Structures are given as C-alpha cells and as structure tokens.
Amino acid sequence: MAGIESGRRHTRDDVARTALRILDDHGLPDLTMRRLAAALDVQASALYWHFPNKQSLLAELADRIVAGPERVTGPERVAGPEGVADPVAGSGEWTDAVRAEALALRDALLAYRDGAEVVASTLALGLGSRTALDRLTAAVALGGFDEPTARRGATALLHFVLGHVSHEQQRLQYDSIGVLADPADPADAGARAGDASAADFAFGADVFVGGLERLRSGEVSPLRT
Amino acid sequence: MAGIESGRRHTRDDVARTALRILDDHGLPDLTMRRLAAALDVQASALYWHFPNKQSLLAELADRIVAGPERVTGPERVAGPEGVADPVAGSGEWTDAVRAEALALRDALLAYRDGAEVVASTLALGLGSRTALDRLTAAVALGGFDEPTARRGATALLHFVLGHVSHEQQRLQYDSIGVLADPADPADAGARAGDASAADFAFGADVFVGGLERLRSGEVSPLRT
DNA sequence: ACCTGAACACCGTTCAAGT
DNA sequence: ACCTGAACACCGTTCAAGT
Numbered sequence: 001m002a003g004i005e006s007g008r009r010h011t012r013d014d015v016a017r018t019a020l021r022i023l024d025d026h027g028l029p030d031l032t033m034r035r036l037a038a039a040l041d042v043q044a045s046a047l048y049w050h051f052p053n054k055q056s057l058l059a060e061l062a063d064r065i066v067a068g069p070e071r072v073t074g075p076e077r078v079a080g081p082e083g084v085a086d087p088v089a090g091s092g093e094w095t096d097a098v099r100a101e102a103l104a105l106r107d108a109l110l111a112y113r114d115g116a117e118v119v120a121s122t123l124a125l126g127l128g129s130r131t132a133l134d135r136l137t138a139a140v141a142l143g144g145f146d147e148p149t150a151r152r153g154a155t156a157l158l159h160f161v162l163g164h165v166s167h168e169q170q171r172l173q174y175d176s177i178g179v180l181a182d183p184a185d186p187a188d189a190g191a192r193a194g195d196a197s198a199a200d201f202a203f204g205a206d207v208f209v210g211g212l213e214r215l216r217s218g219e220v221s222p223l224r225t
Numbered sequence: 226m227a228g229i230e231s232g233r234r235h236t237r238d239d240v241a242r243t244a245l246r247i248l249d250d251h252g253l254p255d256l257t258m259r260r261l262a263a264a265l266d267v268q269a270s271a272l273y274w275h276f277p278n279k280q281s282l283l284a285e286l287a288d289r290i291v292a293g294p295e296r297v298t299g300p301e302r303v304a305g306p307e308g309v310a311d312p313v314a315g316s317g318e319w320t321d322a323v324r325a326e327a328l329a330l331r332d333a334l335l336a337y338r339d340g341a342e343v344v345a346s347t348l349a350l351g352l353g354s355r356t357a358l359d360r361l362t363a364a365v366a367l368g369g370f371d372e373p374t375a376r377r378g379a380t381a382l383l384h385f386v387l388g389h390v391s392h393e394q395q396r397l398q399y400d401s402i403g404v405l406a407d408p409a410d411p412a413d414a415g416a417r418a419g420d421a422s423a424a425d426f427a428f429g430a431d432v433f434v435g436g437l438e439r440l441r442s443g444e445v446s447p448l449r450t
Numbered sequence: 451a452c453c454t455g456a457a458c459a460c461c462g463t464t465c466a467a468g469t
Numbered sequence: 470a471c472c473t474g475a476a477c478a479c480c481g482t483t484c485a486a487g488t
Contacts, residue, residue, distance in 0.1 A: 211435035214439050
C-alpha cells in the first residue's frame, strides 16, 4: 500500500498511474473515485482538481493502455526485424502489417484488466485519442485503398478487436470468481483458455484481412452506396 | 404515465416490458431499479421478487431485443420473398443469408435505445440466450464450413455487429445532447447520420463475408493452430 | 497549486414483516 | 404470491474554505 502515494500533493500523472494500478489489480467496477482517492491518501473531491470528471480520467487511462509499454522506446514502433509499417514496402506484405497491428492492439488491451472495455467505452464517447484507429488505418492503407475505404476497413476491424478482447476479458474476470452461467458449456468452459481465444482472434483477423484482399483484387463490388 | 402499471400486483412480464420502455425512452443509464420500481408504483425491493438482480433483468431485456418484433408472427422468421435461411438452398446464396442475418440483428439492436450495449454486456457475462450467435452460425454454416469454423466466423461477425451498433448508438445518444468531444471532426460530425452508418455496416459485413468466401474456396490456410 | 469537509442526490441489494 | 419499510453500504460531483 506504500509507494508513490506517500508525500501528499499529487500530480495528474500520479493519479492516472494509481488508477491504472487499481484497474489492473481489482478491475473496472472497483475503480471508483472514492477508492482511488483513498489509495492516494486524499479526499475524493481532490481528484476533481486533476480531472474534470471520471470519464476524462478513463479517457486518459484508455490512451495509456492503447499506447502500450513501448511508449518508452521512442517514436518508432517496435516491430519485426525489418519493421512493419514501412509505407513503401510494396504491395505484398500489407496483410502482415494489418495482422500485426491487430495483434499488437490485442496485446495492449490484454495488458490491463478490463482494458478493452475502458478503451471501447472511451472511444464510443468520442473521447481519448484515435491512435488505435490511426494505426490500423495506416496498415490497411498500405494495401493501396483510398483513405475513406481504409478507414472504414480499420473501423470494422477495430470493432472486432474490441469486441473480441472485451468478451475475452469479461470471461477471465467472471471465470475466476466462478460466476459463469453455465460452466459446463463446451463453448464457454474455463478449459477454453487463452490459447483458444488467441486462435479465435487470429481466425477473425485472418478472415477480415482476406476480405480486404479480395476487395482489393476487384473480385467484388467495393460498395453499393 | 398511466397504462399497464395501474392495478398493483405485477407479473415478471410487466416488469420486463416497463423496463424496456424506460430503456427506450431514457437510455440505459436511466434504467435504475428504483426508477423502474417507481414506474410500476412499487418499492424497489419488490422487483427482487421477479428478478434475483439487475443483471438477470438486463439478460431478459437482451433476449427480447434480440428476438425482435417478429416474435409475434410465429416460429418461421420473416425474410425475403423466398425465405432466407433454407439449409438446402445450394451453395450459391449463403453469403446473402449471412448478410441478411447480420442486417436483421443490426435492425433488432437499433430498435431499442442502447440495445447493442445491453446485448453485448449480457453476452459477455454468459447470460441470456445465444439466439443471435446461433442464427449467425446457421447462416455461415450454409457455406459448408464445419461447425467449429462456422461458430468462430459467426462469433467474429457478432463482435463486429455489436461493436458497430454500440458505437452508432452511443453517438446517437451523445449527439442529441451535444456532448460530442469534437463536433467539427469530419469523421464524427452529426452530419454523418444513419445512412453513413448503414453504409459502413454494409461495408464491414461485406468484407467479412468476402473473407469467409475466400477461405471457403481454399485460397488461404484455414488456421494455424 | 492542491487539498479538506461537508453536503447533495443518488445507487443495488437484503430482510423481516405484512396481506 | 407479491409487496412494504427500513436499513446497509455504497456511488459521482459540487463547493466554500483552507494552506
């Protein structure tokens, strides 16, 4: 319980970091303003000097979650040996770039308990940065799609990712407390652990990328608007 | 304010229907047990005779939302002129069936304010029926996929649908109160109304179906598990 | 610049008791 | 079978005031 929160007088960064710790240790339902204040040895009302309300606090957390741990390394993103997001990398490997971005986003969301829900709700309210969407859009755009199409594709993929990881994390949470409605259900059982989820995720991402590839090679009408 | 809630002594169905009305009129945040009780001219504690807790009430609402208005018509689903879900309809039209199911689900979710969020959260907790997933799975299975693959595909599509409609409905809500973070943003502006959302949805569904089609014709490895 | 103390207007849920 | 009344243990947010 001792740590950053010792010497009184906190900064906005302290608050966000402590909130992130509570989120990861106890989950989103336990992340209340009063509990956060207590962890900082402060009255709840003190938090409103740093953040105008709880939503904007959550938006800040969402940004940090999406940014991921590689924030520290610098402006260039961590990627494979030859880098993953080179815009001039021909047309052959854009599918790998999209898959890699989707996977990186999943990892970032999984790094914090209830990460997907925090990001999804923040995004739905139009708060928080658009980094996640921008990264996916950039990867899709490598396929040579026009910008609105790339953005549409990225948005759809983003919805899949958030939905999938949300579901995955909710199950993790309620799995551990044993509140699952039907633990004997073969499709939802605890035996169906992280590996199966990872495979399902890869499958969904592959189907999606395949659909984009198909659209790109002009085998299908791009849109009937 | 007068209506069903007049003669005291309510049934479980009364409670669910009144809850659905509050949901649609005022949104999920305003659907509290106390407010629902007040609408029924009853103490909040009375609700716990009909439902063990709020989550199970929401699960019931989710089931009704997914079932949609065609519940009344009978066991066969409303569809196009020649019916959409005939399992022996050859192999040519399964893509239309999937698209139709996805669209029908979107319509059902859109029929109630915050419908997508109610269904998504219920689903995440493993509560509620699996009707939505089962319908999508059946449609995908028409493509000749094995059951686990059809289920995986349907799950991914379901995530996209829930994410898309959630986002769409959140925007509707906050749009009308004018709480949008950046109303001038061209990608999020109010001008971008229902039609654009419908087009984005169709685009996402098409990409997804295209990916499945591609996978079916064996142009791509089905899975690397 | 950062926080306290006290209040306002709420929540979901439990439980003995009533009819 | 269905509901009341009262309580328990909470919420997010505001605001005058303190240092």
